[in-house]
Amino acid sequence: MWYGARKQEFLALANLAIATRQRKIPCVSPENGYFLTQMVRVRGALRVLEIGTATGVSTLYLQKGMGAEGAIDTLERQASAAAEARENFARFGDAARIRLFEGDALTLLREEPMLAGPYDLVFIDAMKREYGEYVEAVRGRLAPGGVILCDDVIAFGDKMTSLWALMEEGDLPGTIIPTDPEDGILLLTPEV
């Protein structure tokens, strides 16, 4: 991983990720986080949806890939994690460009009109056995050329039966990218 000119900015986030993991709070590794930044940039994503905020480390990595006009909606059901995420957004990111919705993701996606999209990129990192349901819930909210990224598909792939069943049904092109030594991210491109 080579950070380039914004090295200090990304080292600060990497330190946050490492400290978060040391507290046994789940979050992306610096490698996976930086890959998210790059994906947002490559896609030119201005509207991003995240399912599974925890304390907001991945949200901050997603935001690093956007310009000032970008905006993120992120969903988290655990109140204490959401409270800490808000603090992290204020400290490490642009909190005004992040909307954090508290509650169960599938319920929010069903009932919250502000989550209608369209989204350029969706990042899924919540309950592993619900990945298939999340993908079904978000695919109709993608902007043209929109992509879906699913985290942890190597480390916890055995729990993602609903996702693999959905992919077996077809019409959901995807590739697993081994983004760090222990894990990988599934890139879904519904239009390709």
Ligand SMILES: C[S@@+](CC[C@H](N)C(=O)[O-])C[C@H]1O[C@@H](n2cnc3c(N)ncnc32)[C@H](O)[C@@H]1O
């Ligand atoms: C792996 S952690 C997310 C880590 C975060 N994306 C990061 O990398 O910094 C998963 C989070 O998803 C939340 N979660 C799990 N199932 C959920 C659901 N159905 N709705 C909303 N949040 C959920 C958990 O409370 C937990 O905080």
